[in-house]
Amino acid sequence: MEPHIVDRTRNAGWIEVVCGSMFSGKTEELIRRLRRARIARQETIAFKPALDTRYSDDEVVSHDETALPTVPVESAASMIRQADGADVVGIDEAQFFGNDLVEACQTLAARGVRVVVAGLDQDYKGQPFEPIPQLMAIAEHVTKLHAICVQCGAPANHSQRIVPGDERVLLGATEAYEPRCRDCFQPGEVPESTAPAPAAPVTSSASPEGGE
Numbered sequence: 001m002e003p004h005i006v007d008r009t010r011n012a013g014w015i016e017v018v019c020g021s022m023f024s025g026k027t028e029e030l031i032r033r034l035r036r037a038r039i040a041r042q043e044t045i046a047f048k049p050a051l052d053t054r055y056s057d058d059e060v061v062s063h064d065e066t067a068l069p070t071v072p073v074e075s076a077a078s079m080i081r082q083a084d085g086a087d088v089v090g091i092d093e094a095q096f097f098g099n100d101l102v103e104a105c106q107t108l109a110a111r112g113v114r115v116v117v118a119g120l121d122q123d124y125k126g127q128p129f130e131p132i133p134q135l136m137a138i139a140e141h142v143t144k145l146h147a148i149c150v151q152c153g154a155p156a157n158h159s160q161r162i163v164p165g166d167e168r169v170l171l172g173a174t175e176a177y178e179p180r181c182r183d184c185f186q187p188g189e190v191p192e193s194t195a196p197a198p199a200a201p202v203t204s205s206a207s208p209e210g211g212e
């Protein structure tokens, strides 16, 4: 259910969380909710972490290239300052804001704002990705979305990293991650089928297949 009414008779907002794996449609759903709020003539503003420059500096863009103007911010605190006057605040890639986001969302909701937060609930190891689990606990509404497993077509709950790197934050899209179901997910490993092949030793000019 998508809550969409701002109750101006009471000074209470609420928090909605839209979570799931990569490619599950979190950004599309965030954009959809904000567009509908604007149709209802509510003041909206969308934020994303400044570090996420994958598709655009000043838009949230889904993997399907649906876009909405957005304000890149360095911190959750700066979001509170810039959200003045908004009825509805959208936050994409919320996993990159850290735990300060929990307090910021509480402050906005207490001010009467509808806060829609979209983010990854798990990292590439399948571990809870803070602050999304904390936000899910305090949110009035939680929507969990699924992508399609690229291996078997089942609903995908995991984001498989397919490039080397054990840092938690590693920006990317299809070149670095695949959505996978529980069965096909290999937590924290670079699957051999998708890992870059090791450099071949230079031995002879002719390939075994007799190619070029």
Ligand SMILES: Nc1ncnc2c1ncn2[C@@H]1O[C@H](COP(=O)(O)OP(=O)(O)O)[C@@H](O)[C@H]1O
Pocket: 020, 021, 022, 023, 024, 025, 026, 027, 028, 029, 061, 062, 063, 064, 146, 147, 148, 149, 150, 179
């Ligand atoms: N394996 C997949 N499963 C589902 N959607 C996919 C997949 N690969 C690409 N997509 C595209 O990604 C879109 C969702 O993008 P987006 O809203 O940016 O997701 P998220 O924000 O959750 O990463 C889908 O509508 C679809 O066009």
Ligand SMILES: Cc1cn([C@H]2C[C@H](O)[C@@H](COP(=O)(O)O)O2)c(=O)[nH]c1=O
Pocket: 021, 022, 023, 026, 027, 054, 093, 119, 120, 122, 123, 124, 125, 159, 168, 169, 170, 171, 172, 173, 177
């Ligand atoms: C699993 C995982 C992902 N990331 C990065 C990769 C992307 O830049 C974003 C997720 O974007 P999406 O809109 O949900 O597709 O997060 C990461 O840094 N660490 C991870 O473990």
Ligand SMILES: [Zn+2]
Pocket: 149, 150, 151, 152, 153, 154, 180, 181, 182, 183, 184, 185
């Ligand atoms: Zn699968």
